[in-house]
Amino acid sequence: MREESLPELEVEQLAEIARLYYEEGLTQSEIGKRYGVSHSTVSRLLREMRARGIVEIRINYPLPRARDLEETLMVRHGLRGARVLISDDLSYAEVLRRMGILAARALSTLLTNRTVLGISWGTAVAATVDAMSPHDLPGATVVQMLGGIGSATPAIDGIELARRLGERLGCPHHYLPAPLMVPAEVHAALVLEPGIAAILDLARRADLALVGIGAADPGQSSLVRGGFLSSAEAQQMTQAGVVGDICGHAYLLDGTGFPPPSGRKVVGVTLEDLRRMPCVIGVAGGAGKAQAIAGALRGRYVSYLVTDERAARAVLEL
Secondary structure: OOOOHHHHHHHHHHHHHHHHHHOOOOOOHHHHHHHHHOOOHHHHHHHHHHHHHHOOOOOOOOOEEEEHHOOOOOOOOOOEEEEEEEEOOOOOOHHHHHHHHHHHHHHHHHHOOEEEEEEOOOOOHHHHHOOOOOOOOOOHHHOOOEEEOOOOOOHHHHHHHHHHHHHHHHHEOOOOOOEEEEEHHHHHOOOOOHHHHHHHHHHOOOOOEEEOOOEEEOOOOOHHOOOOOOOOOOHHHHOOOOEEEEEOOEEEEEEEOOOOOOHHOOEEEHHHHHHOOEHHHHHHOOHHHHHHHHHHHHHOOOOEEEEHHHHHHHHHOO
């Protein structure tokens, strides 16, 4: 192979060079001898592959956790597991990123090649998907648990997240082709449509679910941010005692569900469906989410919590 021809290498050939270096441990000089080029050319190719995204480097460093708070949350709320990030003075963006890493690691320990994994939507779920390392689980399945067509924030919508997570796990992914909220009469017809009914049935049979926990405050509400509720509607709901939502379903501080405004219904799994699932990982942080997390725990909609220290302490004080 002539050195001047290397820029024309196919992606598969570049990836093989990267595999020899990063996985097999060959030196750049050894790879250069194998391909008949200089080690400086191999070094340049490795830099190019990182720039092009062919090679991604992930550092799995330990994240500081508040083990005492984890144990207290598990005992007090009967949780299957809890991971509490020590957040100190981190920005919320960095807290969200690190919670995503913790949630991804927890998720990885629970996945098998036969898992049916339900996924909701939101920034915390997106952070978890972003942090997932590649898996080879062709027998697993990812399924979108609630509608989302028309979301004003497609990067955190269930359709996009189901696709990305399925790709990360190397398994099939199934969309729920429906809006998140519709009028009651439309809902009754939609859930009988064979394609939608089949996806909903699969979602209800999920062995494992990944959900965000939304705050009710209009300034924090993912439903408002996604364009599913107006600020005025969200304000009316908070005045009625709503503290949060999971999978589009609002609830009070004691965990009791609260119906959507204007007679609309969510196309997706219900709060009762979540209660019946073997394991539901809820991801949410920040002191402003404390009431939403507390309501989700009291309603037993979440059985594995990933949060940060500030939120955990506020939840326990409640």
